[in-house]
Amino acid sequence: QVQLQESGPGLVKPSETLSLTCTVSGGSIRTYYWSWIRQAPGKGLEWIGYLYNSGNTNLNPSLKSRVTISEDTPKNQFSLKVTSVTAADTAVYYCARVHCSGTSCYSFGSWGQGTLVTVSS
Amino acid sequence: QSALTQPASVSGSPGQPITISCIGTSSDVGLFDYVSWYQQHPGKAPKLIIYDVTNRPSGVSNRFSGSKSGNTASLTISGLRAEDEAAYYCSSFTTSSTLVFGGGTKLTVL
Numbered sequence: 001q002v003q004l005q006e007s008g009p010g011l012v013k014p015s016e017t018l019s020l021t022c023t024v025s026g027g028s029i030r031t032y033y034w035s036w037i038r039q040a041p042g043k044g045l046e047w048i049g050y051l052y053n054s055g056n057t058n059l060n061p062s063l064k065s066r067v068t069i070s071e072d073t074p075k076n077q078f079s080l081k082v083t084s085v086t087a088a089d090t091a092v093y094y095c096a097r098v099h100c101s102g103t104s105c106y107s108f109g110s111w112g113q114g115t116l117v118t119v120s121s
Numbered sequence: 122q123s124a125l126t127q128p129a130s131v132s133g134s135p136g137q138p139i140t141i142s143c144i145g146t147s148s149d150v151g152l153f154d155y156v157s158w159y160q161q162h163p164g165k166a167p168k169l170i171i172y173d174v175t176n177r178p179s180g181v182s183n184r185f186s187g188s189k190s191g192n193t194a195s196l197t198i199s200g201l202r203a204e205d206e207a208a209y210y211c212s213s214f215t216t217s218s219t220l221v222f223g224g225g226t227k228l229t230v231l
Binding site for chain 2 (some may be wrong): 001035044045046050058059060094099101104106107108109111112113114117
């Protein structure tokens with residue numbers, strides 16, 4: 001069974017870059033599609049983007065100009081970078097494996113435990 | 122992209138059924154059969170309970186069922202139990218090839 005674990009700084013200063021890594025165990029990163037999702041404190045879920053087919057990405061238009069999602073195949077990891085962060089980027093960040101059924105790959109079947117990132121000086 | 126619309130809260134008594142609605146548009150829920158539902162207990166990661174409108178992942182109770190009519194998707198929980206008390210989120214694929222979530226619904230078991 002695939003397991004995911006997010007890691008990275010819990011505190012980032014405004015205007016700086018938020019960087020997180022998701023380590024995948026129990027399966028190859030090349031086998032599945034992956035995603036990042038975040039949840040501001042007390043708020044709902046927000047989809048950040050997909051990583052699929054060896055490095056291709058699809059990103060939330062509202063975040064696209066500030067977000068990069070990439071993979072590190074030898075380490076079986078994928079990462080998230082968000083530039084020019086503000087307090088509005090404070091959230092629990094989840095990495096997730098996309099659940100595929102046939103050609104349908106539009107849900108998230110496995111999730112990491114999430115990591116809280118606070119943007120504050 | 123705008124979030125899908127869910128009621129902020131619903132409640133029900135043990136053993137009773139409840140339904141949570143998820144209202145989208147003809148660019149997402151109404152166009153694609155790619156609606157998913159997630160259950161989230163406080164402090165925990167979400168759990169997939171329905172995908173592609175009506176399908177349950179392995180291990181998910183058959184008390185959970187999904188449906189869709191037009192631009193509105195629905196999650197029904199039959200035989201409500203105390204452990205069903207949680208937040209529930211819908212999501213849908215969109216014409217922009219993106220994913221959008223609903224604002225979430227807090228279910229209270231009375």
